[in-house]
Structures are given as C-alpha cells and as structure tokens.
Amino acid sequence: MSGVEAGSDESDEDDPFAEQRERVDDPMRRLVGEYGRPYWLSVAVGIAASLGARLLDLLPTILLGIAIDSLFQGVEPFSLPLVPGAWLPSAEVDQFFLVIGLITGSFVVGAGFHWLRNWGFNSFAQDIQHDVRTDSYDTMQRLNMSFFADKQTGELMSILSNDVNQLERFLNDGLNSAFRLVVMVVAIAGYLLYLNPQLALVALSPVPLIAVFTYIFIKKIQPKYAAVRSSVGTVNSRLENNLGGIQVIKSSNTESFESGRVDDVSRDYYETNWGAITIRIRFFPGLQLISGAGFILTFLVGGFWVFSGSAPGPFTGTLSTGEFVVFILFTQQLVWPMAQFGQIINMYQRAEASAERIFGLMDETALLESDSETDELAVSEGRVDYDNVSFSYENDQPILDDIDFTVDGGETLALVGPTGAGKSTVLKLLLRLYDVDEGAVRIDDQDIREVSRTSLRQSIGYVGQESYLFYGTVKDNIAYGSFDASDEEIREAAEAAEAHTFIQNLPEGYDTMVGERGVKLSGGQRQRLCIARAMLEDPDILILDEATSDVDTETEMLIQRSLDELTADRTTFAIAHRLSTIKDADQIVVLEDGRIVERGSHEELIGSDGLYAHLWGVQAGEIDSLPEEFIERASRRQARTEAAED
Structure with a gap:
C-alpha cells in the first residue's frame, strides 16, 4: 500500500465523517460553481483590478531599464512599449520627467487597483462563507435524529466553524494570491521573452522542476490534511464535553483525569498536524532553492554577457546593461511568487479537505424527506391512534413491536415501563423525529407522514426532563417558539406555570439573563420556565417526558400544579418513573422490551399484580415482597442496557 493510501486509511478510521466524505466529488469546483455564481461581479472586479495592479507593478522596472539604456548610457534611442514615437518628447530632460511621472502614476493608480482587488476578493469570500455556513446549519437541522446518535457536538461545530473558515481563507487569500501569481509569472515571462528570448529561457528554466515538485507535495499533503480536519473535530468534542460537564468534573474531583484526556486528544492533533507540517517545511525551502537557482543562473549568464560584451557559449546577439537590470x-x-505558490497549494489542500466534510454533511442521506407538497394538520378533537406501529433504528434490533392504542381528545395517557422499554421512542414517532417502519400514527384520522412537520409540531407541546434553556433572558426563553407573544401573555403563562413569583424575585425580573443553559437558575425554576413556554404555545397535544424526575418533592408539588393546569382539556402523553405523578391518568400503557404488556387504569393495573404493580411496589419500598422472577428480569434488562452502552 502506498504512503498516500495508508495515510488516507488512517484518517478515515478516526474520522466520523469519512463515509460522507467518500461520496463527495471535486468539492472545490462544486464550491465555486454552486456558491460563487451569484457573486460573480465581486470576483470579476477583484480579478480585473488584480490584473491592472500587477501590470502597473511591473511598469517601474520596465521604465528603469529604458532609462538606463537611453538616458544614462545613451546606447539606445528613447522609446516606450506600445507608445508611438511621435507622442514622446525629444529633449532628454523632458524624457526624464516623463519617466518619473509614469512611475509616480503607476504607484498612485496601482494603489487604487489594489484596493479594488482586495474589496472584490474579500467580498466574494465573505459572501460564500456566509452562505455555506447557513446552508450547512440548515441541512444539519433537517437531519434524522439517528445521524446525531454517533456524532458529537464538537465535531459538528468543527464543520460549521473551522471548516467553513478554512474555505474563507482560501477564497480570500489563496485565490487572490493565485491569480496575482499567474498574472506576475505570465506578464514577466512574456516581457522577458520579448526582451531577450535566450536569456528568458534561462530565467524560466526552474518552472518545470517546480511543477513536478509541487505535484509530489500535493499527493503527500492531501491525506494529511484530511486527518488534521478530523483531529480538530475530536479536540473540539472533548473540550465541549468537558466545559459542559464542568460542575460534574469539579464535584467528582476529576480535574487531573480530564486534563489527561484533553492532553491525549491534543497530543493526537499535535502528531497529526506535525506530520503535515513536516512535509510543508521540507517543501517550501526546497521550492525557494529551485526558484533561487533560476535567479543565480540568470545573474551568472547575463552578468558575463554584459561584462564580456559578447554572447557566452551557445547564445547570440547583445545584452544591454538596462536589459540586464530588468532581467x-x-x-x-x-522567485517570491514561485515560492508563494507552495503556500497557495497548502491553503488549497486545507480548503479541499474542509470542503469534503462540508459537502459530505450537505449530501447526508439521513435527511428527512421534504414535506413541501404535504397537507397541513387540522386538529379537531385531538384523538391520537397508534395503529400496529413497529420501529427500529437503522434496521437494527426492533425497538418497538406492534404498538397499538388510541387516546381520545382531552385524555391523558401515561407510558410506563423499565429503562429501555421504548417509552421515549413512542413519543419521538409522534413528533416525527423518526418515521415508523410499519403501521401508522394518526391524529384525528390524519396519517402524520402525510402532513407537514411544521404544522404537526406546531400542534404539539413538549416538556422534557432536561428543561433546556437558551442563553438569553427569562422572557426570551418563555417566548421561544411564540416570538410574537406580548409581555402580558408571557406573564400569564408564567403565572399559570407557578413561575411568576420566583421570576419577580430575580435581580432584573423577566429581563434577567439565565446564563448558559440556564445555569443561574435551579432545576425546578428551569422546569417551570419550560412549562410556561409550553403554556404560551397552547398546543392541542402535550408531551411530558419525565418532567418532574430531577426535582425535589416540594418543587415537584409546584410543578405538578403547573402541569395540571397545562394538561386540562388537551390530549396529553406522559412518561414518568415516579408512578405517583401519573396514577390519575385516564389510561396507563405498560411497555417492556418494546411491546405493550399491560394497559388500564392505576387501580386495574395494581389489581392485576403484573409489571406495573411490581414497579409500584419498588417505589413504595416493598422490595422484599417482589417475586424473584421480576428481580431476575430486571437484572437481565440492566445487563443488556450496560452492554448496549459499551
């Protein structure tokens, strides 16, 4: 296996986006073709201005060579390329001041072209960067939840931030430098060939060798940069996880352990990046040596030519001092542009590795199907039917098998069962975070796969266990999703959620900043804000996913009062490990291993002495009276859960 192939395999092994990257063809052409086309005017201005600036930058050297031969040494008549002789002054003093004026003008006008060049390329790069980042994020939002199961937040952040920024660097600095280099090389080579074709071939002799040298560099550096981009994502994931769990780290006294883990991923990044750096630091000096050899050879041949007054070796003709100075x-x-060529290739390879990851994400096959042509959900009674529903994640072991029940409008159904029974998955299907494999979920006889997700989720309110708050004010978090709500409506929702009193006691009331993920508030306060958010939305159907599992008894009482207000006269689904919170539900469905094993009211299920009754006994502290079979099954379930996590 070649070194390139081995490096590529090594990078793919650790890259969570390797599968996506393999599906991407010619990412840089796609980038410029899809995203650059709307901004052709900006880049056209940049290219035209770059051409003008580069040509004007060459003018002082050309004029200097002419002045040396015609004005200072008098060996050639005074003439300017492309300028008729009749337009030129005859007096030497006037010719001298004309040269000075032209050189001055080239600097002044050239400065204006340089400004236009920078504006054009910067505008082009920033517009594309903005579009790529927003499109990447929009794509990410529309992915199935299964995509996120094996991706870490830091890895996704690396694409949206680091990879997109790499594109901007190339489109601005790299593309700008590349065009400037091409103009410089073509213009200089053209003029040198016009001035003295024989010596020009000497000056340009390193170009083929530079091309070969650069090709070898590209083949070696490309897999290295793919591995570097993957390693950046791993570092970001570790840092994001640790900063998010800083309280657990401190309370567990595991700072040294986590420092070691950060050191490990940082060391991996260091070694991966150092592999790319090693190739670069060998390539750039070598490129400069080759370019410098061309300069030395030109000086040697041209200097001897002028010094001896006759053409050396196979060369013929004459070479004036002014021409030699120009050469x-x-x-x-x-020399400098050719050495700079390596930097451009370096930026291009970095950008290509990033573009592969970005377009790999955009082309992800786990995208939810578009529902632009579907009907809007019309909720009348709020009746929900699960009709023989089965589901599995990515054709794996079935998670749900033949789930069948009906919840009439305004009723409350509670889902109960041991960990891993499939309770949360049942409700994820109702939200269409996933689609069923078999059967159907219907709301008022409408298959939810045949209605738009927007209208479906507008009809469903969700209060989860995590009580997630966004960085912002209390008011912003209550109004999240109901952005047009008035202050009065926000306050009424907070009062209904038993949150108004504690909000008034905050330093700035409803304008108090809650901190990152609501860190400045207690768990119960965060939960009540989430309930207020759901109340403000006033949904037809409500999902309560263990909404009181992480709070104390007193806070649970306050939250339960809020929930009673929220669930009144609306279809409600509730998941709870604390069975006391759902004993008054109209219907309780008991799940085990993805199947419905019991259903009925609290009293009926207690009387049946089945799984529900045993779970109730666990929470009532009646462990000694539980049958041995229940304990053995609980032990087997726990073992399966631990094996799945490993």
Missing part, C-alpha cells in the same frame, strides 16, 4: 529585477520578482 535581474524581474527574475528576483519571480
């Missing part, structure tokens, strides 16, 4: 200055100007 030396232009050849020196060629």
Whole structure:
C-alpha cells in the first residue's frame, strides 16, 4: 500500500465523517460553481483590478531599464512599449520627467487597483462563507435524529466553524494570491521573452522542476490534511464535553483525569498536524532553492554577457546593461511568487479537505424527506391512534413491536415501563423525529407522514426532563417558539406555570439573563420556565417526558400544579418513573422490551399484580415482597442496557 493510501486509511478510521466524505466529488469546483455564481461581479472586479495592479507593478522596472539604456548610457534611442514615437518628447530632460511621472502614476493608480482587488476578493469570500455556513446549519437541522446518535457536538461545530473558515481563507487569500501569481509569472515571462528570448529561457528554466515538485507535495499533503480536519473535530468534542460537564468534573474531583484526556486528544492533533507540517517545511525551502537557482543562473549568464560584451557559449546577439537590470529585477520578482505558490497549494489542500466534510454533511442521506407538497394538520378533537406501529433504528434490533392504542381528545395517557422499554421512542414517532417502519400514527384520522412537520409540531407541546434553556433572558426563553407573544401573555403563562413569583424575585425580573443553559437558575425554576413556554404555545397535544424526575418533592408539588393546569382539556402523553405523578391518568400503557404488556387504569393495573404493580411496589419500598422472577428480569434488562452502552 502506498504512503498516500495508508495515510488516507488512517484518517478515515478516526474520522466520523469519512463515509460522507467518500461520496463527495471535486468539492472545490462544486464550491465555486454552486456558491460563487451569484457573486460573480465581486470576483470579476477583484480579478480585473488584480490584473491592472500587477501590470502597473511591473511598469517601474520596465521604465528603469529604458532609462538606463537611453538616458544614462545613451546606447539606445528613447522609446516606450506600445507608445508611438511621435507622442514622446525629444529633449532628454523632458524624457526624464516623463519617466518619473509614469512611475509616480503607476504607484498612485496601482494603489487604487489594489484596493479594488482586495474589496472584490474579500467580498466574494465573505459572501460564500456566509452562505455555506447557513446552508450547512440548515441541512444539519433537517437531519434524522439517528445521524446525531454517533456524532458529537464538537465535531459538528468543527464543520460549521473551522471548516467553513478554512474555505474563507482560501477564497480570500489563496485565490487572490493565485491569480496575482499567474498574472506576475505570465506578464514577466512574456516581457522577458520579448526582451531577450535566450536569456528568458534561462530565467524560466526552474518552472518545470517546480511543477513536478509541487505535484509530489500535493499527493503527500492531501491525506494529511484530511486527518488534521478530523483531529480538530475530536479536540473540539472533548473540550465541549468537558466545559459542559464542568460542575460534574469539579464535584467528582476529576480535574487531573480530564486534563489527561484533553492532553491525549491534543497530543493526537499535535502528531497529526506535525506530520503535515513536516512535509510543508521540507517543501517550501526546497521550492525557494529551485526558484533561487533560476535567479543565480540568470545573474551568472547575463552578468558575463554584459561584462564580456559578447554572447557566452551557445547564445547570440547583445545584452544591454538596462536589459540586464530588468532581467535581474524581474527574475528576483519571480522567485517570491514561485515560492508563494507552495503556500497557495497548502491553503488549497486545507480548503479541499474542509470542503469534503462540508459537502459530505450537505449530501447526508439521513435527511428527512421534504414535506413541501404535504397537507397541513387540522386538529379537531385531538384523538391520537397508534395503529400496529413497529420501529427500529437503522434496521437494527426492533425497538418497538406492534404498538397499538388510541387516546381520545382531552385524555391523558401515561407510558410506563423499565429503562429501555421504548417509552421515549413512542413519543419521538409522534413528533416525527423518526418515521415508523410499519403501521401508522394518526391524529384525528390524519396519517402524520402525510402532513407537514411544521404544522404537526406546531400542534404539539413538549416538556422534557432536561428543561433546556437558551442563553438569553427569562422572557426570551418563555417566548421561544411564540416570538410574537406580548409581555402580558408571557406573564400569564408564567403565572399559570407557578413561575411568576420566583421570576419577580430575580435581580432584573423577566429581563434577567439565565446564563448558559440556564445555569443561574435551579432545576425546578428551569422546569417551570419550560412549562410556561409550553403554556404560551397552547398546543392541542402535550408531551411530558419525565418532567418532574430531577426535582425535589416540594418543587415537584409546584410543578405538578403547573402541569395540571397545562394538561386540562388537551390530549396529553406522559412518561414518568415516579408512578405517583401519573396514577390519575385516564389510561396507563405498560411497555417492556418494546411491546405493550399491560394497559388500564392505576387501580386495574395494581389489581392485576403484573409489571406495573411490581414497579409500584419498588417505589413504595416493598422490595422484599417482589417475586424473584421480576428481580431476575430486571437484572437481565440492566445487563443488556450496560452492554448496549459499551
């Protein structure tokens, strides 16, 4: 296996986006073709201005060579390329001041072209960067939840931030430099060939060798940069996880352990990046040596030619001092662009690796199907039917098998069962975070797969266990999703959620900043804000996913009062490990291993002495009276859960 192939395999092994990257063809052409087309005017201005600026940058050297031969040494008549002789002054003093004026004008006008060039390329790069980032994020939002199961937040952030920024660097600095280099090389080579074709071939002799050298560099560096981009995502994931769990780290006294884990991923990034750096630091000096060899050879041949007054070796004709000075200055100007060519290739390879990851994400096959042509959900009674529903994640072991029940409008159905029974998955299907494999979920006889997700989710309110708050004010978080709500409506929702009193006691009331993920508030306060958010939405159907599991008894009482207000006269689904919170539900469905094993009211299920009754006994502290079979089954379920997590 070649070194390139081995490096590629190594990068793919650790890259969570390797599968996506393999599906992407010619990402840079796609980037410019799809995203650059709307901004052709900006880049056209940049290209035209770059051409003008580069040509004006060459003018002082050309004029210097002419002045040396015609004004200072008098060996050639005074003439300017492309300018009729009749337009030129005859007096030497006037010719001298004309040269000075032209050089001055080239600097002034050139500065204006340089400004236009920078504006054009910067505008082009920033517009594309903005569009790519927003499109990437929009695509990410529309992915199935299964996509996020094996992706970490830091890895996704790396694409939206680092990879998109790499594109901007190339489109601005790299593309700008590439066009400037092409103009410089073509213009200088053209003028040198016009001035003295024989010496020009000497000056340009390193170009083929540079091309070969650069090709080898590209083949070696490309897999290295793919591995570097993956490694950046891993570092970001570790840092994001640790910063999000900083309270757990401190309370567990595991700072040294986490420092070691950060050190490990940082060391991996260091070694991966150092592999790319090693190739770069060998390539750039080598490129400069080759370019410098062309300058030395030009100086040697041209200097001997002028010094001896006759053509050396196979060369013929004459070479004036002014022409020799132009060759030396232009050849020196060629050395820097050619050495810069390596930097451009370096930026291009980084950008291509990033573009692969970005377009790999955009082309992800886990996208939810478009529902632009579907009907809007019309809720009348709020009746929900699960009709023989089965579901599995990515054709794996079935998670739900033949789930069948009906909830009439305004009723409350509670889902109960051990961990891993499939309770949350049942409700994820109602929200269409996933689609069923078999059967159907209907709301008022409408298959939810045949209505738009927007109208479906507008009809469903969700209060979960995590009580997620966004960075912003209390008011902003209550009004999230109901952005047009008035202050009075927000306050009424807070009062109904038993949150108004504690909000008034905050330093700035409803304008108090809640901190990152609501860190400045207690768990119960965060939960009541989420309930207020759901109340403000006033949904037809409500989902309560263990909404009181992480709060104390007193807070649970307050939250339960809020929930009673929220669930009144609306179809409600509730998941709860604390069975006392759902014992008054109209219907209780008991799940085990993805199947319905019991259903009925609290009293009926207690009387049946089945799984529900045993779970109730666990929470009532009656462990000694539980049958041995129940304990063994609980032990097997726990073992399966731990094996799945491993």
